[in-house]
Amino acid sequence: MTELDAVVERDLRVIDQTIDRGQATAPDPAQHELEEMVLALGAEAPEPDPAFAAELGERVVAGFPRRRVPHPSLPAWLAPRRPSLIALAGVASVVAAVVGVASLSTGPGGDEMSSLGSNSESSPALSEDSSGAAGAGPRGVAPPSGPSRGFAPGARTRRIERSASLALAAPEDRLERVADEVVAVTDRLDGFVLRSSVSTGEEGASFGNFELRVPARRLQDALAQLSKLGDVRTRTQAGQDITRRFVSVGDRLEGARAQKASLLSRLEEADSDTEAESIRRRLDLTSAEINGLRGQLRQLRLRSNYASVSVTLERANDGERTGGDGLGGALGDGVRSLSDSIELMVRLLGVLLVPGALAGVIWLAAQSARRRRREATLG
C-alpha cells in the first residue's frame, strides 16, 4: 500500500466515523478540520416540508392509488399510451414468426402442400370454367349453360376432362397387396386399368405405375379409397374444359351429315354418268370426314366421361409413417407425429431467435443510451 493510499484510507475512515458519531473529536488539527467539513456537509441536507411528508406518508400507507389523468379529448380507455419497447419487440417477433412459419410451409414439405392445393377447384384449367364446371363439383354434375354464356354458346352441359395423380408409399411386405387393391378399387368403381407396370427395383425406386380410368362422377370416391391404401406422398388434381372442342366437332359432324344428305339427293337427280361419278367421289370424302369426326367425338366423350388417374406406388423407407394397420402402424405414426412436432418447434425457435436477439440488443442499447443521457446531465 502506498503512502497516498494510506492517507486516502485514513481519511475515508475518519469520514465514516464522523458521520456515525455526529461530532468532531480528533485531536489532530488536519483530521479535526476534516471532521468539521463532514459535519458541515451533513448540515447542508435540506429538510422536507412536514405537510409534504405527511401527504406522501398517507399515499404510501394507501399503496399509491392510481390517479389517472384523463386525456382532454378522449375517454380514458382511449387515451394514448407510450408503447413499451419490449411490447413492440414482442409484436415484431410474433409478426416475424408468422411470416417465417408461413414461409416454412413452402420449404421441405412444400411439394406436398402445393400438390394437395392444386385440386380441381383451384387449378388454372378449371378456373377458366367460371360458368359452372368448378361449382358443379368434382362429380361432374354440370349445370346447364345459358345460350349467351361461355365460349361455347349453345352447349347444354360443360364437358370437363379430369385427371388426378397419386403417389402412394407402403412397406415392402405390403406392396403387392396394395397393388392388387389398386386394381380392385378401380373395378369396384366401374373403371378400368389402362396400363400398369409392377417391378421390384432398388431401394427408393418406383414399385408400380398404374394408369386408371374411372367414371368422372366417381373420381373423388376413387381418390379417397386409393388414398387409404398407403401413405399419400403427393396428390394432385386437374381439370380442363373441352366443351368448345366438343361443340365444334359436333357442329362439323352435323354439317358433314347435312352435306352427305344433300349429295345423296343430287346423286338421285344426276343427269349424266360423269356428274354422278363426281358426286360419288365427294360422297366418299364426306363419309370419311363423318367417320373421323365421329371418332373424335367419341374420344372427347370418353375423356369427359372418364377421369384419368395415375397412381405411383413406391416402397416406404424404414421408420416412415406408413398408414399401415395395427399397433406397429399406430406406433410408427405416433413417432412420426412427435418427430414432426419437434421439427416444427426447432424451426419456430430458429425463426424467433433472430428477432428475439435483435429485440434484446435494441433493448440493451436503449437502456445504455438512456443511462448515458442521464449521466450526461451531470456532466
Place this chain on the structure above:
Amino acid sequence: MAERVPIAAGDSPNAATFGALYERTFPKVYAYVASMLRDRSAAEDVTAQAYERAYRKRRSYRPARGTAEAWIFGIARNAALDELRRRKRRAELPAEPEPEDEAALAVEDHAEHSVRRAAVRAAIADLEGTERDMVALKFTGGLSNAEIARVLRTSESNVGTRLHRTITKLREACHDRA
C-alpha cells in the same frame, strides 16, 4: 437465481414492509433529491415519483444486488436526473434559492461557524455535477461507499478514490475562501 424479496430478506410484499423502508429513508432521499435539483417544489414531486415508482416495482428488488437503501436511492437518482434533463430541454431555469433557515440563523451566534458554512455552500456550488452527486449521496443521503458504488454502478474502491478527491477539492476551496 436470486429469490425475489420485496424489501429485505424475509419480508413479504406488502405496504407495511414498504412503509418501513419509507420511514427509514424518506428524509435522506428527499434531502438528496433536493440537493441535486436545488428546487424544493421539484424535489417534492421527484421524491414522490421515486417512491411511487419503487412501490410499483417493489417485487423486482433483489437483496443480492444491494441494500434496499441503495435500491431506493438508485430510483430517486434516476428520477432526479430525468428531471434535470427535462429542465435542460425546456430552458435553463434559475434554481430556486434555498430559504434561509431563520431558526438556525438565530442560534448561529458563532461567527466562525457561520462563515465556514457559507464557504462550504459556495465550495459545493463550484463542484462538478458528478462530484456534487457523490457528496450528496454520501453526506446528505448517508449511504456507505458500497451503497454508493451500487447506485453509481461502479466499484467501492473507485467511489472511495473519487470521494477523497472531492473532499480534498472542497477543503482546498474552503481554505481559499477563508
